[in-house]
Amino acid sequence: MDWLDQIRWDRDGLVPVIAQERDSGDVLMFAWMNREALARTAELGEAVYWSRSRGRLWHKGEESGHVQKVHELRLDCDNDVLLMTVTQQGHEPGIACHTGRHSCFFQRLQDGRWDSVEPVLKDPDTMYGKAKA
Template sequence: MSDKDWLDAVRWDAQGLVTAVVQEAGSGDVLMVAWMNRDALARTRELGEAVFWSRSRKRLWHKGEESGHVQKVESIRLDCDGDVLLLTVRQLGHEPPIACHTGRHSCFFRELQGGDWTSVAPVLKDPEDIYR
């Protein structure tokens, strides 16, 4: 399969994006969900580090470019429908690892308990110390 063919196998949405689920190697924790376009996916493969498409900033976003919390990509998988990617990563830049802009290990830190969303994971580092 040529370089072009592997990108063409992805079912991009109408905006040219695909959902990317990011899972931590070792623990299996889901760290975050983001979006990738063709350039982000190609750049991720080239660098071996996660690069996403920021819908709010309307530009490529190399994870860790501001925070230093880089995601080293161990594998990239495509689901059976071709419309979701699974990136297995090693989270670098802080011990314990931080993936969320809130300073938590994972973006999935709120759990539905009764009728309320309750934070069930601690802030590992104050976001003001991460993003200056």
């Protein structure tokens, strides 16, 4: 049996993926992979996701230069969620979020509102040519 066949893909042929920074343990982002994205990730040693908004494979960093080097892939006990340990690489190492922050999980619920608790490390306009908040 192919290792890809052991994954419980959802009805759209996707599996959720959590990207965790190897050195700090920080959760950097959540995304989706289809069979081809996961196979490419394993082959390249770099994160390749399925972009639902673009409707295509998305090699992390293809626009921003913030590539994720993959160290390990783990499958949960139900075979339906992946955990990927990565090193965030690029011109400004440590930027995983399209908002220019270290992590996509930069908003914390405080006193009934979401507050940004991580700084912008690089202006998204300079990474993409337009704002992506």
